Amino acid sequence: MELRQLRYFVAIVDHGSLSRAARVLHIVQPALTQQIQQLEEELGASLLHRSAQGMQATDAGKIFYEHALAILKQIADAKSAVAQSTDKPTGTVALGIPQSASGALAFPLLTAVRAAYPDIVFQLTEELTGNLTEQLASGRLNLAILFDDGQLGKFHTKTLVEEQMMYITRANSQFACKRKSITLDKVLQSPLILPSIQHGVRPRIEQVVRAQGKQIENVIDITSIAILKSAILADMGATILPISPFFAEIQRGEMCATPISDVTLSRTVSLCASKNIPLTNAAMAVERLVLDVSRDLCESGRWLGAKSLAEMKPVKSCSPSN
Template structure:
């Protein structure tokens, strides 16, 4: 088995047609078919079902395809990194993120990375949690910070902390009369705004799942594309919205902490499984150090940290207090 055979197999799997794949690879079809046959003979299993139109992968073929993609991406990264070092060029670190992480620790983390590793070109790519999984496998990003738990076996995930959720509501809402915590059941029969609308699964599905688990049924659910739109509609008295505590962006809204420490949204760091690159331990150590500093954005009383993990506040968390309305700059 060699790299060329992996490339041939991936091309056939993508095109689902030997003729089309041979055209894309600029080789004749017979030698392409022969190389795939030799690959199957070496593995001792069938990878492609040739009697279907378009071609389909066997179960073994699908697994082989995912692994082959990772190997080819790592080979490309190896070539790029070697050239950059040989030519004394900057290394590149691509970080995927969901928008709400900009209101927490991501900016501080990136500043620290740039300060400690000035020769690394750090690129930020806004992607949903689901998009990050595909971007990691394709090599588009190296690390992702999201909020949705995935089940992709090729992606390693570390929960950095669980962030408490708050209910955003207009100031004249009957539920805004008190500054204390509020039960999740208060959303029963209310108009609910969730985000993002797509792609799914997303934070919207996480919120809806929490409500379903607690048998809370909103009167209707309005889906929008981003958090800024959701909070704008709340301000227009079009519904209520559950958001992470750090994402209280508008000062013209009221925010009430959900009175259940289990109603949270995770901050998840994702990277390729078995990725031993230098930046994985560096980022984890930086996050732990950031949490130990207990910066204002961490909002310790609204965070739950993994038991036994290294990312714990340096001082005991104070007793939880009702969320305050705080003015924060709008994202650029």
């Protein structure tokens, strides 16, 4: 198996066409076809099939595609690590962030990276926590923001913040609490709209509820934070989440957040890296920025309901511009 075969295969899947991939790769189509046939013979599996939409990966091809991307990225990172200097890091850094944390951290971090390290190609991916864990382990991501559920031992981790989770409803909702705080029993009496189990926050909620000898009986599972917001605004129920994904709606008076008084419901947000794949200088520079930016957001009050747990001291030149 040759690296060029991996590049050829990825190009075909990305472009959905042998002819388009051949043009991008600057090779003739028969030669491209021959290389893919040799790759399939070596693997003993068909990787591509032709459909009305063009060339698409088979089930085996989809699995191989993920591995090919990870291998090609690690090779690119290795070349970048050898070539770059510590004073002016360059190269590509891929960071994954969960949907429920991106509202607070994504844009400030993107701004900070562009300002401090313009030569770094920064790839910011928003995904479900389960997908981020798989991509980080395989090497497709250099770094990932994950929620500490006690299962992060296979990664190098640096703690960022602790976020308080609250009872959130539509303003003037039939499920809204009229007091300054609400008990867990009252929360569980409402229909709850919660992220699905693939989100790192859901297992934490379930754990706390079970520890109180209770269970969530009336729940609507929604994977998308955007759809979850729509369901709350339609007054289909309430949710238990940190404030940050709903900051804009709360500011506009469309939603309200009430503390839960009799249990501690919070999540710990960590920055994670693989234990098996070393970070490039560029990735280490972004790692430092994530720590600095998260602290700055907490200290300035822009990350609502979050308390900084980062260990590194802030670097003024790395803070995002206001």
